[in-house]
Amino acid sequence: MYRLGFILLLLPSTAEGVTTAEEAQAKASCRSALQNNRKNIAGFVRLAFHDCVGGCNGCVNLNLVDPTNSDRPNAGLMEYVNELENKIATGGKPASMSRADFWILCSVEALQTARQNAGRAPLNINMVYGRQDCPDGPYTASTVNAANFPNPRQGLAVTVKWCLDTFGLSSQFCVALLGAHTLGRARARFSGFEGAWVRGAGEFHLNNGYYRELVEGPWIQNNNNPGSNNLADHRWQFEKSGRLGQPNLLMLNADMCLLKDIQPHAISGR
Incomplete structure (x- = not known):
C-alpha cells in the first residue's frame, strides 16, 4: 500500500521553500481536522x-458534469473543501504553501492516520512543494478535464488505460491506486452507488482489506437505480452480505475487473 502515497507525489510539482516549522504547522492543522472527524x-x-x-x-468544480455519461464526479466534496478552507482561514496553512500543496499534505496525513488506525507502520513519504493554485479557487467553474474522470462502469482495459493516460501509471500502480477504495464509502445521493468496500471501521484503515474482500465472494450484481429507463442512469454494482446484520459491501465494475474478466455494457455497466 506504500504505492498509494507515492502516487500522490508523482503529480506535477517542484521543490519550493516551505520550512520544517511551516510544514509542522500545516501537518498539525491537517491532523486536527482528521481527529475531529474521521x-x-x-x-x-x-x-x-x-x-x-x-x-x-x-x-474543484462542484457542478462539473462528465459529458460522456452525465456523472457528477465532484459531488460530495464540498464539506472537505470547506473543512480545509476553515483551517486556512484560521492560520493552519502557512503563507509560503499553496492551497494545492496543503490539500495534498492533508491527504498524505489522512493516509498516515489510516495506517495508524490499522496498526501499520507509517508510509515513507517525502512531501514535495510547489504546486500552483488556480486563480479562482477553491471553487471554480472550469470544465477543463470534465471528461477525464474514471468511469466506474467500465472493465479492465478501460480502467488500466485511464490510469496510464491520466497519471502515466502502469497496470501494477493502477491496482495500487484502486486500493484507496478501502477508505470511505459510496453514497447514492452523490454517485448513485451505495455502500462501503470493507466491513465496519475498516473504512478508516489503510491496509489490504479491500483486496481481501474482493477475492472473497460470493458477489452478486444489482442495479442500485432500477427505476430509470435511461441506461446511463442505471447503477449496476456488485454486492455481498456484510454479515452479522451489517450493510452489504460494494464493488464497482472498476474494482471487480481486477478479479474477473467482466465485459460490462458501455453505457449501463451491466
Whole structure:
C-alpha cells in the first residue's frame, strides 16, 4: 500500500521553500481536522485525487458534469473543501504553501492516520512543494478535464488505460491506486452507488482489506437505480452480505475487473 502515497507525489510539482516549522504547522492543522472527524480521512484523499485529475491546482468544480455519461464526479466534496478552507482561514496553512500543496499534505496525513488506525507502520513519504493554485479557487467553474474522470462502469482495459493516460501509471500502480477504495464509502445521493468496500471501521484503515474482500465472494450484481429507463442512469454494482446484520459491501465494475474478466455494457455497466 506504500504505492498509494507515492502516487500522490508523482503529480506535477517542484521543490519550493516551505520550512520544517511551516510544514509542522500545516501537518498539525491537517491532523486536527482528521481527529475531529474521521470521515475526513477518506474525504481528504478523495479531494486530492479529484483535484489532481483536474490539474492538482487547489480547485474543484462542484457542478462539473462528465459529458460522456452525465456523472457528477465532484459531488460530495464540498464539506472537505470547506473543512480545509476553515483551517486556512484560521492560520493552519502557512503563507509560503499553496492551497494545492496543503490539500495534498492533508491527504498524505489522512493516509498516515489510516495506517495508524490499522496498526501499520507509517508510509515513507517525502512531501514535495510547489504546486500552483488556480486563480479562482477553491471553487471554480472550469470544465477543463470534465471528461477525464474514471468511469466506474467500465472493465479492465478501460480502467488500466485511464490510469496510464491520466497519471502515466502502469497496470501494477493502477491496482495500487484502486486500493484507496478501502477508505470511505459510496453514497447514492452523490454517485448513485451505495455502500462501503470493507466491513465496519475498516473504512478508516489503510491496509489490504479491500483486496481481501474482493477475492472473497460470493458477489452478486444489482442495479442500485432500477427505476430509470435511461441506461446511463442505471447503477449496476456488485454486492455481498456484510454479515452479522451489517450493510452489504460494494464493488464497482472498476474494482471487480481486477478479479474477473467482466465485459460490462458501455453505457449501463451491466
